[in-house]
Amino acid sequence: MSYTTITQLSQGLKDGTFSSRELTQDAIADIKSRDHLYNSFITISEDLALAQADAADQRIAAGQAAPMTGVPIAHKDLFCTQDVRTTAASKILENFIPPYESTVSQLFLNAGAVTVGKTNLDEFAMGSSNENSYFGSVKNPWDTKAVPGGSSGGSAAAVAAGMVAGATGTDTGGSIRQPAAFCNLTGIKPTYGRVSRFGIVAYASSLDQAGPMTHTAADAAMMMNVMAQFDPQDSTSMQVDTPDYTASLNDSLAGLKIGLPKEFFEAGLDPQVAAATLAAIKQYEAMGAQIIDISLPNLQLCIPAYYVIAPSEASSNLSRYDGVRYGYRCDEPKDLMDMYCRSRAEGFGEEVKRRIMVGTYALSEGFYDAYYLKAQRIRRMIKNDFVKAFTQVDVIMGPVTPSPAFDLGSKTSDPVAMYLEDIYTLSINMAGIPALSTPAGFVNGRPVGLHIMGNYFSEAKLLNVAHQLQQVTDWHLQQPQSL
Amino acid sequence: MALDNADILKIAKLARLQVNADQVDDYANSISSILDLVDAMQKVNTEGVEPLANPLDTHQRLRTDAVTADNKRDAFLAIAPKSEAGLFLVPKVIE
Numbered sequence: 190m191s192y193t194t195i196t197q198l199s200q201g202l203k204d205g206t207f208s209s210r211e212l213t214q215d216a217i218a219d220i221k222s223r224d225h226l227y228n229s230f231i232t233i234s235e236d237l238a239l240a241q242a243d244a245a246d247q248r249i250a251a252g253q254a255a256p257m258t259g260v261p262i263a264h265k266d267l268f269c270t271q272d273v274r275t276t277a278a279s280k281i282l283e284n285f286i287p288p289y290e291s292t293v294s295q296l297f298l299n300a301g302a303v304t305v306g307k308t309n310l311d312e313f314a315m316g317s318s319n320e321n322s323y324f325g326s327v328k329n330p331w332d333t334k335a336v337p338g339g340s341s342g343g344s345a346a347a348v349a350a351g352m353v354a355g356a357t358g359t360d361t362g363g364s365i366r367q368p369a370a371f372c373n374l375t376g377i378k379p380t381y382g383r384v385s386r387f388g389i390v391a392y393a394s395s396l397d398q399a400g401p402m403t404h405t406a407a408d409a410a411m412m413m414n415v416m417a418q419f420d421p422q423d424s425t426s427m428q429v430d431t432p433d434y435t436a437s438l439n440d441s442l443a444g445l446k447i448g449l450p451k452e453f454f455e456a457g458l459d460p461q462v463a464a465a466t467l468a469a470i471k472q473y474e475a476m477g478a479q480i481i482d483i484s485l486p487n488l489q490l491c492i493p494a495y496y497v498i499a500p501s502e503a504s505s506n507l508s509r510y511d512g513v514r515y516g517y518r519c520d521e522p523k524d525l526m527d528m529y530c531r532s533r534a535e536g537f538g539e540e541v542k543r544r545i546m547v548g549t550y551a552l553s554e555g556f557y558d559a560y561y562l563k564a565q566r567i568r569r570m571i572k573n574d575f576v577k578a579f580t581q582v583d584v585i586m587g588p589v590t591p592s593p594a595f596d597l598g599s600k601t602s603d604p605v606a607m608y609l610e611d612i613y614t615l616s617i618n619m620a621g622i623p624a625l626s627t628p629a630g631f632v633n634g635r636p637v638g639l640h641i642m643g644n645y646f647s648e649a650k651l652l653n654v655a656h657q658l659q660q661v662t663d664w665h666l667q668q669p670q671s672l
Numbered sequence: 673m674a675l676d677n678a679d680i681l682k683i684a685k686l687a688r689l690q691v692n693a694d695q696v697d698d699y700a701n702s703i704s705s706i707l708d709l710v711d712a713m714q715k716v717n718t719e720g721v722e723p724l725a726n727p728l729d730t731h732q733r734l735r736t737d738a739v740t741a742d743n744k745r746d747a748f749l750a751i752a753p754k755s756e757a758g759l760f761l762v763p764k765v766i767e
Binding site for chain 2: 285289382395396425427489494496497508511514523526529531533542545549551562569572608
């Protein structure tokens with residue numbers, strides 16, 4: 190079922206062209222036969238998926254189907270799923286079976302969607318290449334020598350390879366948008382507080398946000414209609430109205446003001462990526478949009494500020510893995526301290542330990558003001574740049590990444606080189622605004638994404654803007670030659 | 673900001689991570705290079721700028737102090753590395 194969209198599957202289920210059981214069986218057989226090429230799944234939940242599919246078929250027969258009813262999807266293995274192993278791609282949670290369900294996965298259950306399995310990721314969502322997984326690297330279906338991006342690399346590869354039509358991801362510093370760009374998908378990071386974080390294994394709580402990864406903006410809108418909802422169980426969930434994200438996809442873009450920040454096109458950007466990005470943006474002029482040069486003067490500061498805030502919050506969040514209540518415990522601890530230190534040292538991977546240590550240092554006595562507080566002040570400067578820009582323009586556009594997907598292994602020895610990959614995505618999470626990546630062409634056979642950023646709670650506009658590009662271009666319909 | 677081996681061992685202890693002698697140099701190098709990256713912040717004038725904790729500048733919502741969840745003690749104990757008689761078991765703390 191390569192390159193079928195959620196929209197097509199939903200229609201086929203409604204028309205009786207196929208059943209959810211047939212789709213689910215096909216998807217699982219497909220994953221079993223092909224995923225050894227990509228390693229995008231950590232767990233396949235076959236029995237549960239088939240039971241969900243049968244329930245969906247009954248619901249469809251009873252005329253009670255919702256748009257996602259019966260559609261097979263996958264969840265990043267960071268969403269707690271009751272009675273289904275949830276690992277965060279870490280040894281420390283290798284055998285963790287949550288006794289509760291995340292709000293996002295529950296909402297998909299309520300909608301009747303079928304979850305075929307849990308996808309691979311960088312351990313605890315820390316990474317930009319999906320090479321930091323205890324369960325092995327994920328490979329990019331467009332070129333298996335290339336990384337799929339991270340941290341939601343398994344979700345991206347699973348959709349790009351056509352094994353599922355949509356998957357959930359999470360984005361703390363670019364973890365939905367960067368793999369979407371590397372794998373030719375549409376991926377949206379909603380406004381902070383738009384989608385519930387309840388039951389998502391926490392990385393950096395003031396930055397984390399979940400969103401969909403799909404082929405098309407129309408499909409992303411369908412998934413957003415399920416996911417985006419106020420949740421009393423998440424204390425940072427925002428009590429705001431949730432629109433029907435599919436309703437405004439066809440709105441005219443005449444008069445749309447697009448801001449082009451000069452800082453997104455400076456040194457470090459691959460000239461071919463710049464050319465592809467600008468060519469995609471040019472398409473909007475024919476739709477009546479106006480392109481306006483703007484400036485986000487503090488953009489460069491997002492990297493140092495992010496690599497204080499995210500590790501600090503991670504060191505605090507990950508203190509819960511102590512070998513006492515759940516997760517890995519070392520063998521034969523000689524005392525309590527030994528149990529904590531060895532369980533954590535043996536259970537966490539290298540990048541996770543590095544970030545915990547950076548965060549612990551930044552938060553330690555005497556350094557708090559110079560690091561965490563300083564980073565939070567810079568965070569406000571970054572936010573203010575966006576707030577000011579959105580008084581002039583409706584959306585901001587630029588590249589998602591400085592280059593297309595890089596080769597597996599090419600950046601693993603230098604964490605700082607890997608961090609610089611996130612230059613265009615981090616500031617979005619710092620400001621808390623929504624942004625998406627939509628396909629914008631290819632450089633040497635590897636996909637390029639167009640980054641579309643909007644004001645707080647403007648997800649419907651972003652999906653509308655991406656959908657309109659997808660009406661006049663066919664990049665999102667391309668599929669890897671290997672398929 | 674260069675960290676020495678003693679700094680690494682102190683941070684590792686605070687973070688409850690065992691670091692073996694043969695790993696200390698690697699951590700000192702990689703964490704120092706991350707701190708070098710981060711030190712670009714120190715040149716920035718942030719005087720008068722209020723720290724931003726929640727990107728929407730809102731406070732966390734409070735709820736009424738009422739029981740909202742079922743008692744799932746058995747379910748939670750079932751996934752513990754070691755438990756007995758309704759308790760989490762850890763190595764002996766008091767001799």
